[in-house]
Amino acid sequence: MKMGNRISDQSSIFSNLPFWKSLHITILGLDSAGKTTVLYRLQFNEFVNTVPTKGFNAEKVKVALGRSGTVTFHFWDVGGQEKLRPLWKSYTRCTDGVVFVVDSVDAERMDEARTELHKLAHSMESQGVPMLIIANKQDLRNSMTLAEIEKMLALSELGASTPWHLQPSCAIIGDGLLEGLERLYDMILKQRKKLKQQKKK
Numbered sequence: 001m002k003m004g005n006r007i008s009d010q011s012s013i014f015s016n017l018p019f020w021k022s023l024h025i026t027i028l029g030l031d032s033a034g035k036t037t038v039l040y041r042l043q044f045n046e047f048v049n050t051v052p053t054k055g056f057n058a059e060k061v062k063v064a065l066g067r068s069g070t071v072t073f074h075f076w077d078v079g080g081q082e083k084l085r086p087l088w089k090s091y092t093r094c095t096d097g098v099v100f101v102v103d104s105v106d107a108e109r110m111d112e113a114r115t116e117l118h119k120l121a122h123s124m125e126s127q128g129v130p131m132l133i134i135a136n137k138q139d140l141r142n143s144m145t146l147a148e149i150e151k152m153l154a155l156s157e158l159g160a161s162t163p164w165h166l167q168p169s170c171a172i173i174g175d176g177l178l179e180g181l182e183r184l185y186d187m188i189l190k191q192r193k194k195l196k197q198q199k200k201k
């Protein structure tokens with residue numbers, strides 16, 4: 001997949017757009033899964049050397065999605081180290097969507113990732129926040145397959161109120177990221193429509 005120059009820097013004109021053109025997304029996952037790489041790959045369209053995130057990174061990125069036109073994403077990349085995870089809740093309280101990044105090679109910590117993912121989904125259940133789960137590092141030879149990851153993360157056990165999509169990716173190159181974002185965007189719009197209809201009843 002080519003990312004080309006479909007992604008460009010933020011522009012202040014876009015800060016007053018209606019919600020469907022301007023979304024808040026929280027990027028979560030265990031430390032070293034590739035969260036910051038995902039964020040900066042989208043932001044700069046180039047590989048940057050990352051350092052473990054101490055506080056958080058926040059970036060506004062304008063992305064041209066195929067069918068949906070240009071959407072401004074406000075990304076919050078919260079650190080994944082254990083001591084930072086209690087902070088996740090405060091970021092997901094008013095997020096439009098979550099990107100949960102998983103290291104496809106790290107079989108040892110897949111259980112831990114599953115636990116955190118389900119905890120997170122549970123805490124957001126009432127809001128029905130859609131989740132894009134990124135199976136990252138698919139470029140590595142010993143990466144687990146999508147089917148294996150889906151099973152290890154017990155995605156089928158996620159409640160009906162949490163729409164999700166599992167997306168393979170290689171964040172250092174950018175493979176899969178736009179496709180994933182597009183799916184997340186679709187899920188967010190669908191969820192909004194559903195909530196609106198429920199309110200009418």
Ligand code: G3D
Nearest residue numbers: 030031032033034035036037050136137170171172
């Ligand atoms: P985090 O923000 O989730 O903690 P980082 O993770 O983005 O800091 O990435 C952790 C390490 O994984 C980095 O390597 C980064 O280059 C690497 N990485 C991220 N995405 C990919 C990928 O798709 N493929 C491969 N092979 N590596 C990836 P270092 O060596 O700096 O720790």
Ligand code: MG
Nearest residue numbers: 035036052053
């Ligand atoms: Mg980081």
